[in-house]
Amino acid sequence: MKPATIKQVVIYGILIIAALLWVLPIWWSVINASKSASDFFAHPFYAIPREFNLLSNIRSAWDSAGLGTGFINSIIYGVVGAAASIAIASLAAYGIVVLRIRGGFTIFMIIYSGTVFPLQMYIIPLFRMYNSIHIYNTRWGLLLFYTAISVPFCTLVLRGFYSTVPNEYRESAMVEGASEVRILRSIYVPLSVSAALVLFLFQFTWIWNDLLFGIVLSSSPSVHPVMASLSSLMGLYGGSSLPVELSGTLIAASPMLVLFFTLRRFFTQGLSLVVRR
């Protein structure tokens, strides 16, 4: 073999071994999520399931520890939280960059710097505040937090986008008597729709994956986001029914996988749109 061919073989060899290491944990999770409890205890974890029990495991997981409720809660938190933060950030970006209010840059810095600090700085005061204004352990409370935590980054990105829209669009709309809100809605929002979709994807993902604030700001299964339910499912069984726990992870991972596979191209494009240097 030529040296170049040997090099190719070596590189593909390394890549295939690495890919196996990355795929095997997922494969093992899926096959063990499909086993009955007795099958799981009778045979090693890498054995193929004797019978296909996945659907009944998923049903038990969905019903235990409020995982099903958590799933629905997180859909609400993710969709509404991401959409609301984008709306609020659009307004702020419009005010700062298009209306160019006095002190706009300072206002922007105040909004954006709210999340420079580690999240651990927020947990204790928010827990106490939520208790004293009686929104602890409510869906509204969690929705408020998830919206607020997403606002700074959305403002940062949308501010950048709005600044590139030629001011002439706005001026001619004003000649026709359009209000500022209408200009924002019918000129700026449609022009930044790609950025808004990327933001939606990022913020939804963050909210979906959050555990810390789920357990800090709520305590009951009816309010918990999905990851909080999933981790209490683990405590519930204490390892006694791994197949059910693992099928719970499949439930929790499914929306992310669907988003990833349907929007994959869009996601990588989005990444290069938002992350460019």
Added chain:
Amino acid sequence: MAGLMTTLPVPGVVTTGPDHASVNDDAARPGRRRWRRPTSYLFVVPALVMVMGMFWYSIVVTVWLSFTNSNGLSSSQFIGLANYRALWHDPSLSTNVYNTVIWAVAMIVLPVGLGLTAAVMLRKRRGRTIFQTVFYLPYAIGFVTTGIIWSFLFGTSGISVLFGALGIHSLANVQWLNDVPLNTYSMIIASTWQIVGVDMLLFFVGLDTIDPQITEAASLDGAAGWRLFRHITLPMLTPMTRVIVAISIVNALQAFNLIWVMTQGGPYGSSSTFAVWTYQQSFQYFKMGYGAAIAVVLTIFVLLASIGYLRRSLREVRA
């Protein structure tokens, strides 16, 4: 990498828009009227109220609480620096500092290094899409999910059984999540498994921004393979590398989700980090004053680690 760009706003990586137009909000642009009716301020009010009311408020309160003996919701007294003094003498301090530093270093070296390697190996190679999908898959499933999968694999019915069956008895008897300091390393493996894919994607973006004429010119001059990578590609990637490293440090310093799911910082606090420690003191022992002091120290670490990066970002946002 908690939420990639959500927990940490990354101004440095965000372009100012499709055509890199400069944004200086306060500077009057020639030929434009400035609209400053008082109602204009209504646009920024919701965002401002949310961020100041929740986050700035929290920062002030956390700092204040760290000087009190607050224990949950009842009233508390000002005790000056007593929490910080107690922290200094706390026997858990060294474990937490050690683990936090190990996490930060490992999360720079492993996912960033492997992500870069994968990006360089896969770019322009046939089958890139499938490998890319495979490496990215764990990131798509999330931290908590990753934690549960690896808890299962590192548990008694996990890979130890496989090592036993393969006759590698030295590895079959290892307690991956109980032995110290192995438990931290095991979680770092799980975390690396999860994060590599996203770092790889970011490096793809970085590699795509390199002008192909430069690499062509270099290869005409005889540079190839390692030399080309070392002297051309790597330096050209520096801005992206810097961003990824900064995000990695900041996220590693506040890593919570994965550790909480896998060990809760145990056994006996042996795998705890500052982020886990804060939560534990505040919400399991309800020593909120003490928890707040730990959070303040963590914040100082995070700000020190990201200060150079934040300054650079600030300059870019202002530019």
